[in-house]
Amino acid sequence: MGMYHNRPHVEDIRKMKKSGRKISMLFVSTPDEAAAAAAAGIHMLSIEGRYFDPEMRQAAGDCFVQVGLPYGSYGSFAGRPLATAEDYLRAAFHFAGIGGDALYCAASYDIQKTLCDNYIPVVGHIGLVPSYITWTGWRAVGKTADEAVRIWRHTQKLEQIGVFGAELEVVPDRVAKFLTENSSLVMLGMGAGKYADAQYLFTEDVCGYGKNHKPRHGKVYRNLGPELEKIQDERVAAFKDYKADVDSGRYPGYEHTVPIVDAEFDIFMKIVKG
Template identity: 85%
Template sequence: MYHNRPHVEDIRAMKKRGEKISMLFVTTPEEAAAAAAAGIHMLSIEGRFFDAEMREAAGDCFVQVGLPYGGWGRFEGRPIATAEDYLRAAFHYAGIGGDAYYCAASYDIQKVLCDNHLPVVGHIGLIPSYITWTGWRAVGKTAGEAEALWRHTRKLEEIGVFGAELEVVPDRVAKFLTENSSLVMLGMGAGRYADAQYLFTEDVCGYGRNHKPRHGKVYRNFAPELERLQAERIAAFREFKADVESGGYPGPEHTVPIRDDEFDAFLNSVKG
């Protein structure tokens, strides 16, 4: 597949040069196309949303595809559990045009992907799929936790991981991890020193209905317009329902006609 979008080596080169990387989480082709038009460097797209249409819409953006994790998602109709499951999913998305693969599974599974020359993005800090062990809070605010993050970082490097989502950790800890690791650190609530700044489109555009994270920033508030459109959608549906019940729809302009002689011939044929 020939294209102009960056490769892993290009993203690594940006880190070495100290260039800041922009990254968005998108879920629709419209969001992906807007990100591409805006020149966003990297996109994160969950596997359940990633298909040929999304890859086309993403244009020259580097796309990280999120592999389903255990009960959090399914691939080919079944939960992802074994290294073989992850490998099958990753190669499937590679065939569509994925550039890297987010995987929050165990070290041994991540290593299998790396050993098969797939660019893997791990996770450091607040990891949603492990949330029962930490709760929804910043991770790394004590010396012991910060040291554990460093050990985790070194382990990811050791098994060949390319980058890591660095989520909700203190900025000075994030700075140390970023500057002392070859991993491309994709910061989400990790301060200004991470290699990339990563936000969800729903936060950037103000239409998220979930908890608003501290690190989120609204650049445009789509919520009122989306609410207006939803109200208009409901009104249109109600008018359609009323039209159906009153006989106002369909009208002659919505109906396919047939000439009288053809219809008479049809009736004579079937009745004969």
């Protein structure tokens, strides 16, 4: 969350919400994906902590980067699961030092509050929360009045403890509209309709190379799957040819070899043979 740079700060993202500007957001996991998003002018990126390093920060250019710390995940720098508020705080300062602009954290309220109390911009999670999936199953959340009230109370609680934004996942559009309009949280909508502050998709869905379940809200803009499969097939073929050359002695050939003139080699052999 470095101070001096050209990319947006939390304050700028909040201004975008206030003025009704649409925010685009992508989940990326490679420097190539991050660089493509930056070149395309995408506003925000979600990058999991295990992928976020100085190379990723540089590739992300002027995109605002939310560093994801899935609950109970291993801190890539700590080598142990994130469990306590102190673990999260250590992770937050580590990723802030690299240039993370906000930290995704869907842990307990007390852990989120500890981060907020230490001025870490926190993004929470509302609706379908993958790390709590055992409690809800894979489905839309908020389709009954009771459930919609529950996620509204959750929204209020996040706002109260100082959380700045939230992933709003697979929530009915009218409920999402109410939450977005009645909360200061920047709502990062994933399958939450057009009224969320941001629209957030996974690169694998946008580019058509996802191997996982295709969500209803996913939209394929280019189908790179077959091309990437072809590249992988060609990569395997190249490796097989290389191995065959090594096995048969065809590689390395003369053109891959550093020569030494006869006279120098003869002197060398005389010296070593004593």
